[in-house]
Amino acid sequence: MGVPVYHGDFYSDDFILNPTQGYADLRALGPVIWMEQQNAYAVTCYNEVVHVLRNPATFISGNGISMNDDVNALLKGSTVNSDGDEHDSRRRVTARPLMPKGIEHLEQYIHETAQALGDRLVDQQTFDAISEFAQILPLSIVIDLVGLDESGRQNMLAWGSAVFDVMDGHNERSQVAFETLVGLRKYLDKYGRAEYLKEGGLARRIFELAPEHGFSEADAAQMMRDYISPSLDTTISASGYMAYFFATHPDQWELLLNNPDLVPNAIEEVVRLTTPIRSFSRYVAEDTEISGTKIEKGSRVMVIYGSANRDETFWDEPDRFDITRNVRKHVGFGHGVHLCMGMHLARREMINLLEAMRTRVARWELNGSPEIQMNNSIRAFSKLPIKITPQ
Template identity: 45%
Template sequence: MTTTAPATTICPRSDFDVYTDSALLDPWPGYRELRDAGPLVHLDRYGMFAATRYDTVSHVLRTPEVFPSGEGVMMNDEMNQVLRGNTLCSDGEAHDASRRVIARPLTPKALRPLHDEIRAEARGLVDRLTARGSFDAAGDLAHHLPVTIVSNLVGLPEEGRERMLVWASEMFNCFGPMNERTQRSLSVLGEMMEYATTQAVPGKLKPGSWAEAVHDAAARGEVDPGKCPVMMIDYMGPSLDTTIFAISSAVWLFAENPDQWDLVRENPSLVPSAINEVLRMEAPIQDFSRSVAVDHEIDGVLLPRGSRVIAFYGAGNRDERHYPDPDRFDVTRNPTDHLGFGAGPHACVGMNLARLEMRALFEALAEKVTRFEVQHSERALHNILRGFTRLDVTVH
């Protein structure tokens, strides 16, 4: 893909706005337009380059020496400054050190003792909801495990914890360009940072919790104690909304594709493959950005040092150059290389937990539900996240 030869292709330019309401609610036509235009497209409205093809997105995410995260991964300078130094916005040994601490309770081995608890909680929830016959798959179903299980494991003080869902959503909204949505969310981000600094501290955290372990690691010298507040954000945000949106998107996809739900019901071993396909089709996080550290060529297009490229995970996941018939939901596809969790050194640290929660829920649903029927839906209008704020379903 890349060479050291001089760039030979003029980068296509576009005035397409990927952050309008209509584009966010239905991004696929715009993504296709950008993919067809070239491996990189300059978005004139934002002064950044767009990477929308699978190979280009994957290359950006897997080449941190060219596309570092230390300058921030958001699409505005203010947020890049606020979160600089947390696990998401760091590189090299600083990133590795904080990631080791954050990831410790999230490895497959560390999560193994939680399997039975999560499965039991999922079964109980599914039993209650299916007995009702109808429910909100976003609020009643998708929120339950992340809120009840994860928030308890993180171990934040009860006071203010009920704001975690709001904080998580608004934090991600602030990742976008400095549009009206970002500006509205900045005040909520300040509230979140205040909580992380004054409440998520030793003496107020649940003993033995993930959050307390961060402070313990700092006390041992594994990470800079000054980074503890921004490291708390790694637990307070990504552990909630991304999984919630993935679960609601899965229900919606199964409602729209009942033949695929039949396949899962007939063969529950397809659940992991189905989860991968959900994450490919409806990536909960649609895009992050990277700065460009050195002049770099991709397929003949030169990215100049000091520029910024937005890696559109959702677009790469629908690239027909990589996935045949990419707009078809196929639970037998098992796209293990999807970009729904990102890729490279900054791949989602909580992916194992998200898979565990989703698998528990959909294995339980496969035993109880023959059909999902959507009665009413409301998509989140969000700069970065994709999913539903409401998804009323009837189950049979």
């Protein structure tokens, strides 16, 4: 019996606009399928996704995680595009400042920024939950934290979005994004040196830690991408959907108002149901099998995080937003050795944001039609009109 074939395009407008149905269509074919349009295998169910992510020696990232070789060459040198000892060494440099202890000093600033934002939005009562809510904390904290010069600061959002848009590598969106990333490469070539970076910033810290782990200044410049590229979009995506889910599920907001201890779990449920990063891929380093399906060396396997987080064989009523569910095992931040480096900071930002609104807002409502951001890999709104009722 052959591998089930999906004939649609995972990166099409239709799939991006209707991902829940798209994921269901993929899972209906099976846990391991062939993506005809992408010329790759895909794992669609929770156990198979976790299997791939737990076996990084077989399903490697060092050949890139995009579906396009030119993109993978352009992004070579970042932590996420590395394996084994090289990955571990790079991660010791880039991840250390983002561990819980490394971001403790930010807690007061995050809290105060979130509280001030809550006050402003309650005064307004109507706002765009993307530009006036979801983007505020990441843009004010991460951009300053990374510590680029003014040119870099102005381009971080565009660079971050482009990194995810190039993951297909073949449609018009990815071609435009590729040119944006060429601009990032030129920026790193010119400004990827310690003297251009803010004292105490994360990017500057890379240049201080890199020599201790055997990396050159050129290596450090490439590792800067770990902060520049993925540090904004995922948090903005989840924060926007947080507003959407509570506006469309008033019972869950009422539950949260009466049970403030549920705030951290509510954040995890938002991340599960949103799954900001729809998919990355892995290169198959040796002949292997996934759930009985033979996978040949040299193939690509798409890891569909968004589908795994809605797998009905693993989750009870997976399409339901439930802030009380046991959501510990979601893969919204990835899994295994490539677990999202910035997840601790993202959690602190979203928890503070939700706490600020929980103590001020009686009700959330949609105040118009949301608009979906057309991005190949990030699931997000580009506009989300919201109305809140103050307490």
